[in-house]
Amino acid sequence: MDKLIDVDKLFDLTGKVAVVTGGGDGIGKGACEILASAGASVIVSDINGEKAAAVADGINASGGKAASIVCNVLDDDDLERLIDFAVETFGTVNVLVNNAGLGGGGRENPYKIDRQYVERIYSINVIAPWRLALLAAPHMKQSGYGSIVNVTSMSSINADPNMAIYGSSKAALNHMSANLAHDYGPMGIRINCVGPGATHTAALATVLTPEIEARMLARTPIHRLGKVSDIAGAILFFAAPVSAWISGQTLMVNGGGVQTLD
Numbered sequence: 313m314d315k316l317i318d319v320d321k322l323f324d325l326t327g328k329v330a331v332v333t334g335g336g337d338g339i340g341k342g343a344c345e346i347l348a349s350a351g352a353s354v355i356v357s358d359i360n361g362e363k364a365a366a367v368a369d370g371i372n373a374s375g376g377k378a379a380s381i382v383c384n385v386l387d388d389d390d391l392e393r394l395i396d397f398a399v400e401t402f403g404t405v406n407v408l409v410n411n412a413g414l415g416g417g418g419r420e421n422p423y424k425i426d427r428q429y430v431e432r433i434y435s436i437n438v439i440a441p442w443r444l445a446l447l448a449a450p451h452m453k454q455s456g457y458g459s460i461v462n463v464t465s466m467s468s469i470n471a472d473p474n475m476a477i478y479g480s481s482k483a484a485l486n487h488m489s490a491n492l493a494h495d496y497g498p499m500g501i502r503i504n505c506v507g508p509g510a511t512h513t514a515a516l517a518t519v520l521t522p523e524i525e526a527r528m529l530a531r532t533p534i535h536r537l538g539k540v541s542d543i544a545g546a547i548l549f550f551a552a553p554v555s556a557w558i559s560g561q562t563l564m565v566n567g568g569g570v571q572t573l574d
């Protein structure tokens with residue numbers, strides 16, 4: 313059959329430049345690999361330079377285009393260096409995936425955390441994505457294509473014990489994105505969030521027990537926990553032209569259910 317709609321083109325990022333934070337492992341690594349597979353040149357950034365380099369090497373070895381850089385998203389200078397590096401290396405920034413994030417894990421007993429902890433979690437989960445959006449936006453505007461994808465969490469809508477700081481920071485990121493969509497829309501830039509449910513990564517492995525997994529599965533209609541590729545697919549959807557008229561939204565990717573630690 314002749315193609316009535318060119319589906320490949322809707323997901324094509326050939327000629328586009330993508331920047332991913334926390335790209336050395338887990339969901340960030342999956343994002344780098346799927347964006348490169350869709351044709352983007354990818355800047356793999358991570359606080360761990362070896363992991364970032366390994367992901368970029370893997371993409372280049374498969375015939376894709378990638379470069380890596382050390383970036384601790386808690387460091388303002390690193391954020392500037394990251395965007396400068398993307399522009400110097402591949403010419404611009406079209407896609408920004410704010411993936412690096414911390415906190416939660418049921419470890420946020422209100423009486424056992426201090427102000428420093430709260431500031432750190434909000435810095436990585438809210439302030440860094442805001443700052444990177446600001447730094448990337450002029451390049452997106454100038455290039456004529458911009459999509460920002462923020463990785464939030466199901467914790468942004470769940471309410472659970474010992475999750476107040478992580479959960480509220482991810483909720484802030486959802487709502488900040490919905491608001492920024494109004495600021496950036498006129499510049500031709502979309503901004504959306506992907507909210508993973510429990511997804512098999514190193515971070516999840518630190519809290520998952522067989523009992524917790526069984527409880528999660530009992531409340532998950534698609535009867536398994538998430539794979540990195542499940543989340544990466546949603547990130548590609550928001551990065552690519554297929555979602556050209558979608559902005560300010562949060563998509564939960566969670567097997568249709570709710571996975572909590574309690």
Ligand SMILES: NC(=O)c1ccc[n+]([C@@H]2O[C@H](COP(=O)([O-])OP(=O)(O)OC[C@H]3O[C@@H](n4cnc5c(N)ncnc54)[C@H](O)[C@@H]3O)[C@@H](O)[C@H]2O)c1
Nearest residue numbers: 334336337338339359384385412413465510511513514515
């Ligand atoms: N895995 C899940 O179940 C799950 C669920 C909901 C939300 N999330 C969110 O997904 C995102 C990725 O989580 P993951 O499970 O893939 O984690 P992960 O631990 O598997 O990977 C995180 C990566 O980020 C890097 N990193 C850590 N601190 C950093 C910093 N300050 N600056 C730059 N890079 C840093 C690490 O080196 C690592 O490569 C986070 O925002 C997390 O909150 C994950």
